Amino acid sequence: MPESQSTQSANRPKSRIQQKNRQIIVDAALDVFSTYGFRGTTIDQIAARAGMSKPNLIYYFASKEDLYVSVLEDTLDQWLAPLAELDPDGDPIDEIRRYITAKIAMSRARPKASRLFANEILHGAPAIGGFLQGPLKSLVDDKAAIIRRWVEGGALAPVEPAHLIFMIWAVTQHYADFDVQVRAVLAAETTEKDRHFDDAQAAILTVFLEGLRPR
Amino acid sequence: MPESQSTQSANRPKSRIQQKNRQIIVDAALDVFSTYGFRGTTIDQIAARAGMSKPNLIYYFASKEDLYVSVLEDTLDQWLAPLAELDPDGDPIDEIRRYITAKIAMSRARPKASRLFANEILHGAPAIGGFLQGPLKSLVDDKAAIIRRWVEGGALAPVEPAHLIFMIWAVTQHYADFDVQVRAVLAAETTEKDRHFDDAQAAILTVFLEGLRPR
DNA sequence: AGGAAACTTGACTAGATGGTCAAAATAAAC
DNA sequence: GTTTATTTTGACCATCTAGTCAAGTTTCCT
Numbered sequence: 470m471p472e473s474q475s476t477q478s479a480n481r482p483k484s485r486i487q488q489k490n491r492q493i494i495v496d497a498a499l500d501v502f503s504t505y506g507f508r509g510t511t512i513d514q515i516a517a518r519a520g521m522s523k524p525n526l527i528y529y530f531a532s533k534e535d536l537y538v539s540v541l542e543d544t545l546d547q548w549l550a551p552l553a554e555l556d557p558d559g560d561p562i563d564e565i566r567r568y569i570t571a572k573i574a575m576s577r578a579r580p581k582a583s584r585l586f587a588n589e590i591l592h593g594a595p596a597i598g599g600f601l602q603g604p605l606k607s608l609v610d611d612k613a614a615i616i617r618r619w620v621e622g623g624a625l626a627p628v629e630p631a632h633l634i635f636m637i638w639a640v641t642q643h644y645a646d647f648d649v650q651v652r653a654v655l656a657a658e659t660t661e662k663d664r665h666f667d668d669a670q671a672a673i674l675t676v677f678l679e680g681l682r683p684r
Numbered sequence: 685m686p687e688s689q690s691t692q693s694a695n696r697p698k699s700r701i702q703q704k705n706r707q708i709i710v711d712a713a714l715d716v717f718s719t720y721g722f723r724g725t726t727i728d729q730i731a732a733r734a735g736m737s738k739p740n741l742i743y744y745f746a747s748k749e750d751l752y753v754s755v756l757e758d759t760l761d762q763w764l765a766p767l768a769e770l771d772p773d774g775d776p777i778d779e780i781r782r783y784i785t786a787k788i789a790m791s792r793a794r795p796k797a798s799r800l801f802a803n804e805i806l807h808g809a810p811a812i813g814g815f816l817q818g819p820l821k822s823l824v825d826d827k828a829a830i831i832r833r834w835v836e837g838g839a840l841a842p843v844e845p846a847h848l849i850f851m852i853w854a855v856t857q858h859y860a861d862f863d864v865q866v867r868a869v870l871a872a873e874t875t876e877k878d879r880h881f882d883d884a885q886a887a888i889l890t891v892f893l894e895g896l897r898p899r
Numbered sequence: 900a901g902g903a904a905a906c907t908t909g910a911c912t913a914g915a916t917g918g919t920c921a922a923a924a925t926a927a928a929c
Numbered sequence: 930g931t932t933t934a935t936t937t938t939g940a941c942c943a944t945c946t947a948g949t950c951a952a953g954t955t956t957c958c959t
Contacts, residue, residue: 484926484927484935484936486926486935486936487935487936490936504807504808505723505807506721506723506724506803506807507724508720508721508723508724509721509722509723509724509807511915511916511917512916512917512918513916513917521937521938522937522938522939523916523917523918523938524918524919524920524937524938524939525936525937525938527917527918527919528935528936528937531918532917532918533917533918584806587802587806587861587862588721588803588806588807590861590862590864590865591799591802591803591806591861591862592719592720592721592724592803593719593864594864594865594868598864598868601864601865601868601869602868602871605865605868605869606868606869606871609869610869626890626891626894627890628887628890628891629883629886629887631869631870632880632883632884632886632887632888633887633891635855635858635859635862635866635869635884636855636858636887636888636891638858638862639854639855639857639858639862640850640851640854640855642854643850643851643853643854644850646802646805646806647802647805647806647850647853647854649805649808649809649813649816650805650809650816650820651850653809653813653816653817653820653821654816654820654821654824654825654846654850655846656817656821665847668844668847669847669850671844671847672843672844672847672848672851673847673851675841675842675843675895676841676843676848676851676891676892676895676896677891677895678895679841679894679895679897679899680890680891680892680893680894680895680896681891681895682894684894699905699906699956699957701905701906701956702905702906705906726945726946726947727946727947727948728946728947736907736908737907737908737909738908738946738947738948739907739908739909739948739949739950740906740907740908742947742948742949743905743906743907746948747947747948748946748947748948
């Protein structure tokens, strides 16, 4: 995807210090924004976590919103990557299995990014509405067409493709977004930390792969 | 639960005006809280939507947090009702179908309540952590035991019961919580408003009921 | 009708918070 | 080593907002 080359901000040479500090700030911001939301987060909180003063943070990101958008954009590409890899020439069931597995791995590895994203959508996507209607919709349309061909070819049970994608998003991201609830309900069952991700994956694959097998 | 009898608020007879105005406020608060979150909401916003002055609102709910908790508690019981109705003596597949159908109907009818709840969990359930660990966990444990019996009796495909419940929550609530995203992706396909809820239900039932059929 | 209780609100306060600014400290360039 | 550009921050300001208060208005009860 050749974009954001000449368009706007990505033109300063970015000194070594710039590079380092911007990364530190974005990491701190993900932590805080994902926990408290945009309005619930203060610049001071982020600055404290990043180990610098508030004016210094403002020196790197002109405003709170600027920073918020940067953090979000940082995660969007990663978010789409697994779906983008859905291979029209692969075995349908295998492809779905790979996709589900990749999405669960992502929920497990980057739960904060998932929650940041979920929070943004939940509140009406004020900052990334364009992303949803543009790149996201395009990608889904594209992949839905592939799934539709699989269904029509009799390789998958008849299911509306877009809704299958929604279902997979829902069940996989649930474990990141509703982590507190999952842990509360499973309390004490968990011997080793995050063990439930494995159980979740098994349950999801059981239901989806069997439910999608052609018949 | 014998509590807060003599302590403070829950004892006034609630005049006609009290009853009416508290309801108006709670309704307005659900609107605003579900859209902007706790921190993103101002008392003035809620008061304006409720058609009264801020001090008057404070007269009915001592603080913003008070009101927030009231609104949340108002929705929690309704939230659990469908799961509570899962009948151990019914046909397993029929019972799951009924449950999924009821949850989708709820997402469609009360999307704001769903989003309020989702937002609260997403941010670590600061106000209802006790509810998750108490009533919610109890109910899930109870119903998971029923499902486990079904599985052991060979009436359902082998699946970890708690995760099956999570999966159903995830796919059904997704359509309320991520409404903006769903609409963005499906844009233009929708002839009649909310039509996609029917499609979603069909897709979910297809996958889950077939995926859960014993084999 | 008349007095008490319940309800309503304009004006206000205290604290929090996003962002500014000028001056100091550090790094880079020569 | 000196000059210049970049980075850093303490002090500050304007605005927003949760909550208060005293004074009014309406409703209820007899």
